[in-house]
Amino acid sequence: PLLFPIVGRLNGDVLHIDGADYPMKQHGFARRSLFTLVEQSATHAVFLLQDSAETRAVYPFAFALRVTYTITDATLEIAVAIENRSESPLPASFGFHPAFAWPLPYGLPRADHRIVFAEDEPDPLRELVGSAISSGRRPSPLQGRTLALDHALFTQDALIWDPVHSQSVRYGASTGPQLRVDFPDTPMLGIWTKPGAAFVCIEPWHGIADPEGFTGDIREKPGIVTI
The missing domain is CATH 2.70.98.10 (Beta-galactosidase; Chain A, domain 5)
Known part of the structure; x- marks a missing residue:
């Protein structure tokens, strides 16, 4: 599983963003989402998850989450890039x-x-x-x-x-x-x-789960990165 846009569990399974509340299950929605294969070869594959009406209903931001898997001899490398496609700063964990x-x-x-x-x-x-x-x-x-x-x-x-x-x-x-x-x-x-x-x-x-009793905005959540 890939954990995005949060890691761990939120207090009450609720994400607070700019005064609004959104339901968000443990570890976010990427783990349950279907990624699109956008590039592949014999030794690598690139998968993409973009915002949609479904993701914006729980996380009101435009984003692209790109994951590249590369095999070299006996090594698997997984590289992740998060792109902010919103006009405002993007708060996220991975x-x-x-x-x-x-x-x-x-x-x-x-x-x-x-x-x-x-x-x-x-x-x-x-x-x-x-x-x-x-x-x-x-x-x-x-x-x-x-x-x-x-x-x-x-x-x-x-x-x-x-x-x-x-x-x-x-x-x-x-x-x-x-x-x-x-x-x-x-x-x-x-x-x-x-x-x-x-x-x-x-x-x-x-990123990390909410502190006990935390009810603050996502931007105040420990482990959040602003993109």
Whole structure:
């Protein structure tokens, strides 16, 4: 899923814009939208989502969201560009939500899998109350730079680094093949799974859920970028 124009959940599932209220489900509408394929080759594809009467009913802005997927050898690069086609500044957030098999298909047990950060991450994590961001923080579960994966980590929903100092993590078992996930342009990172699910999500974000009790305009929402 691609998270746009918000990341996370809004208080009451309502977006406040210039004194008007609009219904908006968790993570926005791009994840449920049909993109148009506008360009392709053997190694890349470009998809486009533009505003429509349906999107303007919940997000009154003209925009173009362009997503380019490129494969080079064993690397997949996903590049996202948001274009403002409105006359006024465009407030938006964007996030990735890729899920990776847990365990990876190399015959090693789930309990041996971990995520290793490229840099030290000394800060405590954001804490969720329901789907809202609490004013409190939770202790980091990292041992050094390593997150040993366990479903007990996610009983309070996602782990949220805000800010995240690393621009890359490695995921896999302690031996065998690894996946490297680079995220050079996103200041936050969520790691999440459903209880009992056979995947783990590594989610670079430029945006975050509403703070607990937040009722302000979208332009005052933490993590919003003005384009």
